[in-house]
């Protein structure tokens with residue numbers, strides 16, 4: 001038996017580990033299962049190149065709770081370790097990693113640091129007062145048994161384990177007994193390990209078998225106990241798009257969000273290996289105007305291990321409304337969010353995602369415009385928000401963004417310009433785009449405009465004031481006017497002049513009466529005849545006044561999207 005001191009300068013590293021990773025104790029299980037997975041895949045590799053002359057078989061990773069003994073076991077059938085390897089990989093390497101980490105972060109109070117440090121094996125000490133490793137290498141070397149109680153002292157002795165692989169035994173600490181609960185462990189396995197590449201067994205489950213041919217009606221169907229495997233080792237995003245059907249994508253969506261009953265509108269399969277590595281599938285969910293707090297978010301994985309569902313800084317903000325999975329080993333995780341946003345690779349990843357989404361939308365638009373128009377109301381909020389926040393996206397989206405009219409025609413901006421250019425210009429030749437954001441409230445104004453042969457757009461998303469502002473600056477010679485903002489004849493140039501049926505005297509009198517009953521600071525009362533058949537006066541809410549108000553009301557938050565709590 002060997003005893004020794006783990007070579008670290010920090011007197012007792014474990015209380016520090018505990019303190020630093022306090023909020024994230026649960027990741028210990030992910031780390032240990034990642035190690036078990038690595039060990040299994042290493043063996044797979046070695047057998048495939050003929051270096052390990054053993055049968056690879058169908059290795060499984062098992063998680064077992066021993067409630068009475070207050071222990072949690074993680075077993076694998078992977079490569080294993082010799083005593084020398086334990087000495088090297090556990091005592092030296094892993095500790096130096098921990099030390100480096102502490103050195104780097106000991107003065108840091110940056111709460112923006114992502115809670116996942118990949119501290120690996122030693123994260124076990126966040127929940128265990130003592131850890132044992134019993135391991136048998138795939139070689140002929142005898143098995144080894146390592147024990148450490150959280151002080152820098154360890155023991156290492158021979159063991160009689162016969163089967164290849166590693167068993168990690170955690171003696172759960174008194175303040176961490178929740179990790180002895182079956183429900184808790186299941187929850188963690190589902191959260192972090194649901195798509196890992198080696199099967200993970202947690203208990204057994206009863207499977208119902210088909211009834212034999214000669215069974216009687218009243219005979220119960222036979223059952224059998226089978227391993228309860230908690231993961232899908234080949235999730236859709238790891239496959240080639242050409243090998244997947246629409247149904248496969250929908251099934252994967254349900255697998256990702258079991259509580260989500262609405263089907264996604266469409267998906268985008270991401271797959272790139274240069275200059276960075278990234279795979280994934282994004283889904284466009286149905287989004288309504290009243291964006292509720294979104295709990296089903298995009299999930300970030302690294303090599304099929306769940307990392308986080310906070311993708312802020314990695315995915316452009318406007319796309320955080322989408323759902324799905326991104327898997328990339330090239331995203332640094334042990335850094336603060338602000339660092340992440342400055343990282344060159346992350347910037348490239350973010351741009352790539354934006355481009356792929358724009359390209360997908362563009363091809364949906366080109367390939368099946370009718371369908372795209374049908375979906376427009378459900379996707380417009382993402383597109384409009386993207387046009388406001390990402391210049392590159394604006395350039396592409398400008399070609400497929402749609403502007404629906406009150407009577408359900410859909411124009412691209414270019415088509416709109418073409419449509420309006422002869423009939424809807426002001427006296428300076430500027431294009432006048434009439435719009436409404438509320439068909440019911442502005443009904444009579446809309447009717448008025450329509451009888452005069454003008455198009456009225458229905459722009460009703462919550463960020464429309466900002467979008468209009470953006471379009472007016474981006475495009476030349478265009479002005480958006482809400483349909484109730486001013487008498488149409490004042491803005492749109494017409495050849496013939498309107499003659500009012502009222503005399504000047506009558507107008508003044510009427511104006512006086514009406515003005516008294518309308519709040520002056522909000523509305524304007526005008527007596528110019530709207531139309532020979534229409535009422536002789538008009539109460540309007542000037543465009544600039546209202547727009548100022550709208551922008552101020554939504555100020556503070558980015559683009560005024562204060563009703564979107566997840567957007568910041």
Ligand code: ADP
Nearest residue numbers: 035036039080081089090094119120121122166
């Ligand atoms: P990392 O996984 O980043 O290398 P860890 O601290 O998680 O760091 O693990 C340190 C090393 O210990 C691993 O690289 C591996 O060599 C060894 N190891 C840990 N767990 C196992 C295991 N279950 N089977 C074989 N080797 C393991």
Ligand code: MG
Nearest residue numbers: 034035120121
């Ligand atoms: Mg590890």
